[in-house]
Amino acid sequence: MASYLVVEPETETGDAAEKAVVLRDGFSFFAFLAPVIWFLVHRMWWEALAALALALALAALGTVAGYSAAAFIVSLCVSFLIGMEAQSWRVASLQRRGWHVWGVVEANSKDEAEIRYAAESASGPQYVRTSQRPAAAPPPVPWGSAGNPVAQRRHSTFGLIDYPRKS
Template sequence: MASYVVMEPPGRAGNGEAILVRDGFSWLAFFFSPLWLLWHRLWVEALLAFIVLGLLSALSETAGLGLAGSLLTLLVSLFVGLEGQGLKIAALRRRGWRESGVVEAQGLADGEIRYAATLEAQPEPQAPALVPDAARARPIHTGMALGLSHNPGRV
């Protein structure tokens, strides 16, 4: 089973409008790192991937690294494959989205169904009481206190 991180948009918590982001390795992000980042609107990350991959390929040609240069570019692709979904979640957080939970499911459609079922099972949030319950109020301490204490009537 795969796990999906549920991201809810800002200001609309609990209304069912959410994005499920699969947590795990992404093969498309591994094979097409900069293009995958551009597709998911991760502009800064895509620019950094283009720059790093370009620098590594130029370094491998000028310094004659050969296999080591290819392995370094493979390492960058492996990083994007492993952390691509995390970068996507971080970008959503920067845009004001918040994590509301994790859903385990066989696929995305199953995850959406499970998320919708959890929304239906939750009770409606109640408005906070305007008058606090006096029974749950703290008793007033009139005895000795250690440290700074409030002494009514004194300035």
Template sequence: MAIHVVMEPPASAGKTASEGAVFVRDGFYFFGFIAPLLWMLWHRLWVLAALTFAVTLALGAVGEWTELIAAVPLLSLLISLYVGLEGGALRVAALRRAGWHQWGVIEADTIEDAEIRYLYAADDDADETQPTPVTIAPAASPRPQPSGAALGLLHYPGRH
């Protein structure tokens, strides 16, 4: 079973939360490993894609300048491995920066099962009504008067 993080859009997006929800699978992204720049662009991670491209170019330049050409592919492989492993977290972080909030986590085999479970849970949340608060009128006097005899050091009304 895979774990899916459910991200809901901000209220200003014009859609209801259940219509615009995005499901981000937590796991290894193979396409993110094979082609990290294309994967980032596909998921609209523009700044991260530009930063990854700049780091890749810088690694190539440093490798050429220091004559450690064999290290450049290994470092690029590390970048690809990072994107493959942390792709879901990168997407969730980008959505949070855009104002989205995390609804919760759903465990399901497929994305379709996760959507069904989310819609079912969201429908249950909408059906629950909040109890109306009960207001209790304050007593006329700050301390209630004892109604009869009491034991111990308490005051007995009518006796002094």
């Protein structure tokens, strides 16, 4: 089963479920092959500009004597990185436009993911709005305090397991 991320727009009319986007979490082969075109298709203008500038810089590096192999390898690695992270960058782009992540759906296909999302979304939203902040975490316990069990040890441990020792 694959994981699909559901992203909904912020709407006040209540039709967010109809406009939701279901994205497969994983490698994007088209983003690997043609990253600039993939970014432009998904209206990610700044990312497309950055990918184009990087591609042109690597192409210029490839024309320098002795750096052609290095430029090819770096270009291949950058394309692989873009293919791996393309969907998460798309989610980040949608979040900058006011969308929010509804949740993750596991399914065998995109159609099945949309059906599962429709069934789940009928029960209400499954997300925490970004305007609501979670409660602050308690402050960390100082290492030298009496309540810290690590500070109460008398012997140092060099291995993974510290057996109780007789004092």
